[in-house]
Amino acid sequence: DLYLSLPLWAEQKVVFITARVHPGETPSSFVCQGIIDFLVSQHPIAKVLRDHLVFKIAPMLNPDGVYLGNYRCSLMGFDLNRHWANPSPWAHPTLHGVKQLIIEMYNNPKINLEFYIDIHAHSTMMNGFMYGNIFEDEERFQRQAVFPKLLCQNAEDFSYSSTSFNRDAVKAGTGRRFLGGLLNDTSYCYTLEVSFYSYVLGGPTSAVPYTEEAYMKLGRNVARTFLDYYRLNSLVERPLTPTPKARLNVPVLLKFHLERKHPVSEGGLQGC
Numbered sequence: 001d002l003y004l005s006l007p008l009w010a011e012q013k014v015v016f017i018t019a020r021v022h023p024g025e026t027p028s029s030f031v032c033q034g035i036i037d038f039l040v041s042q043h044p045i046a047k048v049l050r051d052h053l054v055f056k057i058a059p060m061l062n063p064d065g066v067y068l069g070n071y072r073c074s075l076m077g078f079d080l081n082r083h084w085a086n087p088s089p090w091a092h093p094t095l096h097g098v099k100q101l102i103i104e105m106y107n108n109p110k111i112n113l114e115f116y117i118d119i120h121a122h123s124t125m126m127n128g129f130m131y132g133n134i135f136e137d138e139e140r141f142q143r144q145a146v147f148p149k150l151l152c153q154n155a156e157d158f159s160y161s162s163t164s165f166n167r168d169a170v171k172a173g174t175g176r177r178f179l180g181g182l183l184n185d186t187s188y189c190y191t192l193e194v195s196f197y198s199y200v201l202g203g204p205t206s207a208v209p210y211t212e213e214a215y216m217k218l219g220r221n222v223a224r225t226f227l228d229y230y231r232l233n234s235l236v237e238r239p240l241t242p243t244p245k246a247r248l249n250v251p252v253l254l255k256f257h258l259e260r261k262h263p264v265s266e267g268g269l270q271g272c
């Protein structure tokens with residue numbers, strides 16, 4: 001049990017992740033797989049994350065739809081991502097169960113549910129990007145942008161410029177919108193979208209087709225972005241490899257860990 005690694009008296013910071021509410025969006029499962037594989041690995045960053053955060057992951061919200069090969073709906077023909085407001089245990093059992101768990105955690109004073117991320121795939125956009133909510137409180141609105149900005153620095157395929165914040169009526173009843181209204185003002189709810197097709201690195205480079213491995217890498221980068229968000233960087237074990245310069249700083253080490261193939265400056269081209 002991941003809870004056991006945290007001191008019992010500590011307030012537990014929880015990151016709740018769901019995927020595959022839309023059965024046709026297979027990339028969301030690979031992204032989620034990347035997150036899970038990384039979090040349970042022996043990677044020094046994963047160890048720090050496990051010591052400081054609790055990750056709750058429901059990797060497949062629509063298993064019957066996936067089994068049937070549906071594109072968007074459940075066995076009973078519901079788009080589950082429009083039923084968060086009032087899911088029925090009979091008609092939307094997975095959604096009902098997950099929502100009950102989230103509400104239970106929200107009502108537990110020892111738990112601080114800080115992130116909810118629902119993973120989808122997008123059929124027309126390129127890259128990975130996020131949808132967030134719109135708040136009246138400008139400061140909260142700005143704080144919400146922090147995680148996607150950090151993710152943009154860590155993942156070459158993630159685009160902050162494609163990330164948007166909305167409150168369209170058509171998105172009412174989605175996990176992000178519903179939980180964004182329910183949870184308190186230190187919680188952030190996002191939809192993480194990733195292209196079915198490809199990502200663009202900027203400059204003259206043409207689109208790079210996504211592979212299963214690239215989707216999983218995005219998942220790994222999502223997980224490790226929590227290290228930056230919670231400023232846990234200094235706790236990561238130093239790599240044993242010799243470094244060329246005597247003066248070593250944390251950002252350099254992080255870049256080492258992030259296995260970036262491209263220098264940070266290239267991120268600017270995609271609008272970090």
Ligand SMILES: [Zn+2]
Pocket residue numbers: 022025120121
């Ligand atoms: Zn979707």
